[in-house]
Amino acid sequence: MVKTLDITELRQLVEKLPEVAAAGSLLKKVDVLSVKGLQGSSRALFTTSLFNKNPDTYLYILNDAETAGYFYHDLTQIMGSQNILFFPSAYKRAAKYGQLDAANEILRTETLSRLQDDNNSLIIVSYPDALSEKTVSAEHLKEQTLTISVGEQVDATFVSEILDDYGFQFVDYVYEPGQYAQRGSILDVFSFSSEYPYRIDFFGDEVETIRNFDMESQLSKEKFDTIRIVPEFGRNSNKNSSLFSSLPSSSIIGIEDIRWIASRVESLNGDDLHIDINPNDVNYVKADLLTKEEFLTAIKPFRHIRFDTKMQDTPDAVINFNTSVQPLYHKNFDLLSESLRQYLDEGYTIYILSDSEKQQKRLFHIFEDRNDSIPFIPVNKTLHEGFTDETLKICCFTDHQIFDRFHKYSLKSDKTRSGKVALTLKEINQLQPGDYVVHMDHGIGRFSGLVRLPIGDKIQEVIKISYLNNDSVFVSIHALHKVSKYKGKEGESPKLNKLGSGAWERVKAKTKSKIKDIARDLIKLYAERQQEKGFAYSKDTYLQTELEASFMYEDTPDQVKATRDVKADMQSEQPMDRLICGDVGFGKTEIAIRAAFKAATDGKQTAVLVPTTVLATQHYHTFKDRLENFPVKVDYISRARSSKEQKKILNDLEEGKIDILIGTHRIVGKDVKFKDLGLLIIDEEQKFGVSTKEKLKQMKVNVDTLTMTATPIPRTLQFSLMGSRDLSTISTPPPNRYPIQTEVHVFDIEIIRDAINFELSRNGQVFIVNNRIQNIYEMQELIKREIPDVRIAVGHGQMDPKKLEGIISDFMNLEQDVLIATTIIESGIDMPNVNTIIVINSQNFGLSDLHQLRGRVGRSNRKAFCYLLAPPLYTLSADSRRRLQAIENFAELGSGLNIAMQDLDIRGAGNLLGAEQSGFIADLGYETYRKILTEAVQELRKDEFSDLYKEVLSEKAKENEYVQDVHVESDLELMFPVMYIPNDAERVAIYRELDNMETETEILDFTIRMEDRFGKLPQQARELIRIVRLRRLAKPLGIEKIVLKNGKMSLNLVSDIESPYYQSFAFGSLLNYVQEHPRNCKLREEGKKRSLLIGNVETVENAVTILEEISEKNNNY
Secondary structure, three states: OOOOOHHHHHOOOOHHHHHHHHHHHHHHOEEEEEEEEEOOOOHHHHHHHHHHHOOOOOEEEOHHHHHHHHHHHHHHHHHHHOEEEEEEOOOOOOHOOOOOOOOHHHHHHHHHHHHHOOOEEEEEEEEHHHHOOOOOOOOHHHHOOOOOOOOOOOHHHHHHHHHHHOOOOEOOOOOOOOEEEEEOEEEOOOOOOOOOEEEEEEEOOOEEEEEEEEEOOOOEEEOOOOEOOOOOOOOOOOOOOHHOOOOOOOEEEEEHHHHHHHHHHHHHHHHHOOOOOOOOOEEOOOEEEEEEHHHHHHHHOOEEEOOOOOOOOOOEEEEEEOOEEOEEEEHHHHHHHHHHHHHHHHOOOOEEOOHHHOOOOOHHHHHHHHOOOOOOOEOOOOOOOEEEEOOOOOOEEHHEEEEHOOOOOOHHHHHHHHHHHHHHHHHHHHHOOEEEEEEEEEEEEEEEEEEEEEEOOEEEEEEEEHHHOOOEEEOOOOOOEEEEEOOOOOOEEEEOOOOOHHHHHHHHHHHHHHHHHHHHHHHHHHHHHHHHHOOOOOOHHHHHHHHHHOOOOOHHHHHHHHHHHHHHHOOOOOOOOEEEEEEOOHHHHHHHHHHHHHHHOOEEEEEEOOOOOOHHHHHHHHHHHOOOOOOOOOEOOOOOOOOHHHHHHHHHHOOOOEEEEEEEEHOOOOOOOOOOOOEEEEEEEEEEEEEHHHHHHHHOOEEEEEEEEEOOOHHHHHHHHOOOOOEEEOOOOOOOOOOOEEEEEEEHHHHHHHHHHHHOOOOOOOEEEOOOOOOHHHHHHHHHOOOOOOOOEEOOOOOOHHHHEEEEHHHHOOOEEEEOOOOOOOOOOOOOOOEEEEEOOHOOOOOHHHHHHHHOOOOOOOOOOEEEEEEHHHHHHHHHHHHHHHHHHHOOOOOOHHHHHHHHHHHHHHHHHOOOOHHHHHHHHHHHHHHHHHHHHHHOOOOOOOOHHHHHHHHHOOOOOOOOOOOOEOOOOOOOOOOOOOHHHHHHHHHHHOOOOOOOOHHHHHHHHHHHHOOOOOOOHHHHHHHHHHHHHHHHOOOEEEEEEOOOOOOOOOOOOHHHHHHHHHHHHHHHHHOOOOOHHHHEEEEOOOEEEEOOOOHHEEEEEEHHEEEEEEHHO
């Protein structure tokens, strides 16, 4: 392959065109310049070349938000985002719904703020909806801007007073625009003119440093000398100006199509506001718009570049380019190579643009395998649409168009939204007073907050947990690793344990023995499979490469790894038994198709087993469409096929005419005979009954098996079960999937009507989820009244299964427009044509349900919408409200995994280990259950299956672990002062994080993070961090407990006198230390307890030094 070319070199090529130079010089003389013949993304290359030669302020007005987004993305791919700004509408959907979007407001304010500088060279990209909304005037913006520079003498309290005047909100942590926080010498503020918040560090009354930071990690990014802080203008009543009045008079405006833009502005003014604005409701704000006349008058004074194809007025000059759009190849490689040959013969140079080097290599290999030596030059960045230029004799083709993939643009505003997501996640995981927690030794209790206890003349912080009958336990901050938040099923609260009753210990023991039974079977099966011999498949052919390259989405790293693992399993002699878990829409089916195709190229048959007939039909279509250009025959068998068809299928199967057969449990029937079965694929294994599973076991003794499930099996469980089943997890969504636009609204028939009409206007279909069967038909009538000609079907679980199946397959075959159903649709039906889902009474659903329902739409390359209808937010419980807001913010696919994790973890554990486990999880809480599971599996390996795991165990033995855990008690003041970390929940979270650390690098990293977020560490905090180091040193020395009191340190040694520890070097080095410092040390033995007392230990630092000295001796042995 040739060396990759940088996209800027492509721009320099375009810059040499005489037309570009002509455009530059003409713009100095004329007012309206018409530019014709720019196709595809050649317009973006022309724009950047012109800007490079004639720097000035340019405003490009495109027809709609999407075109503008792609154009902006192309420009940033060519030039970086430094001088390119996007000016969006301030509203979430359309202005008529009155919902402001903070992330978009930032981009608007940033543009206005940048236009204040003199001699500005910028490109601003916008569209009519955004430009018709009025803005504040440049003068007003100047008055309301606070500028701060490094080295400036200014008092922090003065700055916070100004921020209060500007309407900034004081919070503990800054997550959203318009907030500020103050801790010690640090002031964090999120201005409306930048995508990241700023952190200003004062030294006395002088500004020492200014840096911006990331909302999710709250850590610094880059430093600044001067910043501008701008308040929010979205709700400001002084909006009497427009973006045009802030533009310098020498600016140039580029217009895509003036007639369309003018009529769009006119129609926006005609839209009435749809929601009665409640003056108390801050979320809704009415938009002030420019009329069409004002809009046209505003753009008149500037020079214009017009891209219109048909111009109504006569331009002052015209420039013509010779470009044409990239032809459509639809993954047809014969057509592609023929067409590229033709271009090469005509003397063209071929450039292939792609963001990923992997795709370039794939294309290169496909040509190579076909013995087509087509010389092309790879370019490192992609644009939206490819083109050919006749003057320059170049073809710039994009890989996503060759392979028929979807191309997505990203705007800066996506970063700003992540703060809210981070906050939601954080709130979910933080301990708040009243939460249920589990203590490993005492059981389930209630968290009652941080308490400060005076110990001697010092103060310590402890955590209070209340149990049954108002008993309580105080847990020191050095033992927080024993406490975890109780995670059980949503909405069910656990029973509190009684202290000292022994019940907790019994539950733990019972669970452990149950888990051992299950794990024992899993490990046995695994051992048996290791002995079996199966069929070893050959390496990949070019057909395989071609199939994989034509996948519509880009492969995620997880998918690449899973595909690689599956192939490696197939190529090895042992039969494969792999489980693939991934969320809805994460491309599990694609991996199955690749595996089945690999089997077919080696002449083996594949059986695909699915739980329902609807899924069988659906998988059949998916497989058939993906494999239609390849020599493979796919068929399906289920109740839906007539007996005549079934007979023919069975015959063909036995003769080997069918390569891939998809079916329900009919496939494991006695009369189904394969000629040469090589691969078995099972979808949603947990949904099959016992008898089917038994028959499967006989089928799959030496057949490669691939199982798929959508219930994510928690990562944490996988480690515990390592060595009992091969797992691949796909936890990242495909990168070029659209996020699903999610909105929470009050029930309003108008919203439903708009949503359905919009979806039907683009030939899509709509799901309406209504979970009460009583009024499901009323709903149907209501919609029929509103939209008379719409075709509506109703489906629910109490119908006759045959009838329901008919309704669903009609809907899949596009015979209905709207399906009103209960939650039956969350069970795995995939309908790419449905891109709008409306959930009625969404406040009654759990997070994971909402996430699963939403995963049903947005499975094609169209933008999808999800409307959650609920009563007004203020009438809901805090929990429901937080849930709806969380799901509204997590628009990206896959982020849902984080929220729904707790609930899904519990389901996943149940599926993997049998249903009765869910009961134990409810008794113990998820974290504790996981710890017990790990212990159980380790014990099994050590005792019953020691031959299988010889190597692992022998390595463990070298690492002499005499103690599991080191307890620390002290009377020193070890804590983070309230002045340092003001928020209690945050303090608990940080204590927990610190207590779970082990390695030195973690400690150093933690210290850097703390200083970055909160300023210099106070003395008692430094001492607290040293405890982690102390524990780490004590563990290999066989110390079970360290007590630091009254200036002495007492070390309690391993309590089992028979332990090999007392013959080890570790104990020897302790004795050595005692002999060297006889005055300071004293060995004691009380009953069976042995301890060592060392004097003159005033601080944790001293203690660490002593243990370091002993460890050094131990290591030298």
